[in-house]
Amino acid sequence: MKNLKKELGDNVTYFPVPIDKYTNNKGITFEEECFKGNFSFGGSSFPAEELPISPIIYKDIPFNILNGKDVDNIELSNETNILVRAKKVEKVHFIGACCNGDFYTNVDIYQNHVHVGSDKLFFTDFLYSEPNYNDLPFFQFSCTHSKQGKYPHVKPTLWYNVIHLKEPTEITNILLYENLSMHIFALTLQYGEILK
Amino acid sequence: MMEFTIYKNKYHNCRNATISAMLKRLGVKLDYLWYQAGLYYKELPEKLVFSPYYRELPADFKQNHGINYNEEFVVDVNEFTQKLIHLVKSGHHTAIMVDIFHLPYSFYYNQNHDFHDIEVIEIRQDKAIICDHYYQYYGELSIADIRKAINSTKENFGFHECILYYFTLNDYSKNEYNSNDLLKVVKDNKYALLGEKKDDFSYFYGVEDSITGIQTLPIIYNKILSIFKLPQNEANLLLSEIYKEFKDISNSRYNLYIYLKNFSKDTLSKHFFELSQKWGITANLILRASLSQDITSLKDKVLKYILEIEQYEKMSVIKLDCEIQLLSN
Known part of the structure; x- marks a missing residue:
């Protein structure tokens, strides 16, 4: 895990959290396999060809998107408890999107069994280009993949949002509550200082 | 062009x-x-009707907006x-x-x-x-x-x-709205949620044999439960029809949230935002069930949300009533 750590600037360190143990949905497809996509209930997905190679840097923050995998994101169809084991975390950065509406889910952050933070994580519907909440467009695509192929009339968006902890805190678990319309594609921890 | x-x-x-x-x-x-956030349920021979509207739009637009x-x-x-x-x-x-x-x-x-x-x-x-x-x-x-x-x-x-x-x-079309308009909307929504059948509540499918207001929710709970017990194909079809109507109810709560925000009614508006989320999540669970080969795994989740919604809609009546008191003073 250590080699994924990315140091940027003088006093900020980022750590993209591997999420492959938790992924359960295929939201990104190449055109020849777009029938496999199941991001939306109707089988729409984001076009893989358009995404840069990971880590994708957004606002200086690196994100690992599991482009090209059989499953590439976490559909929050159940409560998801992500194990992280990290010290002095200040922020948790998320890439995600919703299908069939704009939604939020509650996020609780723990240090072992001690609750150290919580917030609401908002994401806008993937079929829109303007955010409905405090999220920001991470990547805007030129077309949507449907089960049948390219659909150029709708240009979907992957969104960015962030949760702040009150102070740099050791954390062990990020608990994302169930909301089957919400999908998480990547999350990256931000430390307050360079970890030696 | x-x-x-x-x-x-x-x-x-x-x-x-x-x-x-x-x-x-x-x-x-x-x-x-857009502010109608009532509840209406009626079983027609060809379909089940779930709706947030208590006044038909042509009448509402003419009376209240010109x-x-x-x-x-x-x-x-x-x-x-x-x-x-x-x-x-x-x-x-x-x-x-x-x-x-x-x-x-x-x-x-x-x-x-x-x-x-x-x-x-x-x-x-x-x-x-x-x-x-x-x-x-x-x-x-x-x-x-x-x-x-x-x-x-x-x-x-x-x-x-x-x-x-x-x-x-119309010549008298309306472009300015004030606290009297707000009071009317808050009152109408309270009466609609209480299930009162007022003269100008011209429900599209009529009041006869219908259930209106929060009394609808226990009926919806039992209806959904009975649908989940149907053979898979029948249940899928009914659930896909119900999905759209639940989504419309979710939208109605969101639009009332926007309406109330225009009048800086932040606490009351947030309540309707939360309600729109709950109806929206329930609608999407129903949509997922309508497309699923295994609907039983989603049954308990849908029913849990309907119970939560019932509690929240009961709170809506209380909160709307408090707002009426405030606006009337």
């Missing part, structure tokens, strides 16, 4: 999105137009098409109900039948310029495709007539 913008608002069904687009162009303030909602119903498709062409050429942007199965730009072209509203902007010989605000398409559609798509609403959904509508403003 005139400058034209697609109206994007995911908190409307296709009809309300089309209506909003057309009214926005006439200068109507949309944030004060907007004429002009509707025309024509049996013959050719006569209807001629009427449509005449109206558009005489300067009225006109909305029509079509079947998405025959719309070449649609996700659902030659795949799925569903009735849907689009706006016709301009007629050019054998083509129309249309705007599908809901599916975000602006461009050409041949008159032949339009005719097919209109006719299909009769063939596939049992409508006896083709439907078009357009809007005009």
